[in-house]
Amino acid sequence: MMALQGKVAVVTGAAQGLGKGFAEILLQNGAKVALLDINEKAGKELETQFNEAYGADRTHFYPVDVSSDQQFKDAFQKILSKFGQVDIFCNNAGIINEKQWEKTVSINLCGVVRGTYLALEHMKKENGGQGGVIVNVASLAGLGPLAQTPIYTATKFGVVGFTRALALASEVANYGVRINAMCPAFVRTPLIDSFNSEEQIGQFMGLADFTRSLMEKFPSLEVEEVSKGLLLLVKDDSLNGACLAMMRDGAGLVSFPKEIPKTPVAL
């Protein structure tokens, strides 16, 4: 089990919702945490709140839009100057916007790639790094489709595929870095109200009742429950390439088929 005392973590999309919960559980377990978010006001307020609760200088906020390569790189350098190292990197920032779908891809998928490559470059043993762990936040919609959000679904499938491929690369090439994904069902944060917003859902608004019925099948989780899942993926040294599915009736590591299950067809 990885001990978190003295470790340095980075969490994107940390100003509210799941990111805030992830940052807090890492602080409670002894890590220092760099908070990254596009929302400067909420981020700075959270920095003050966390430093008061967990000790001065345990947390610092960096304003970053994860769709900007430059902002991400600049912040990473500042984090290294302040904290000296990065051991844990959680790519959590994500949005739902089916109308501005290229923006959604740039944040939800490209943002995860940007953060992961920055972290990997620093952590990789072949670069003189100390190893570490990266956790990418996907969704249950990265394992099965959410009809109202095809682009969001595509980005989350992308996050799962990217995480699994890179985890395999890390194992084969011995990077010394573990890379895992989280796939929670609905979680009680502002994001789940999106299904009712024409601005975010656009042409798929007519499917709102379909999402509502899915929410009955998968009752909302609380941020605190999902945060325990992050802690598991960070601490358990045996986990690399793991996808943790989380639902109200229980969490579990997803078993992906070794062979593709298929029904034969005549060609």
Ligand SMILES: NC(=O)c1ccc[n+]([C@@H]2O[C@H](COP(=O)([O-])OP(=O)(O)OC[C@H]3O[C@@H](n4cnc5c(N)ncnc54)[C@H](O)[C@@H]3O)[C@@H](O)[C@H]2O)c1
């Ligand atoms: N809430 C759910 O039901 C749920 C379920 C499964 C997965 N997720 C995933 O969890 C992650 C967090 O979602 P949440 O529910 O906490 O959402 P949220 O909207 O409450 O919080 C998202 C945070 O990300 C920040 N953010 C948005 N765009 C950004 C950008 N370009 N750069 C940096 N920060 C940015 C926001 O300012 C906000 O603080 C997302 O990736 C989401 O897809 C959420």
Ligand SMILES: CCCCC[C@H](O)CC\C=C/C=C/C=C/[C@@H](O)[C@@H](O)CCCC(=O)O
């Ligand atoms: C518009 C609100 C969007 C919230 C998006 C969040 O990421 C939450 C997504 C939550 C649930 C998605 C469920 C998708 C489910 C199906 O595809 C289902 O078949 C998956 C089956 C899983 C199982 O039963 O084991």
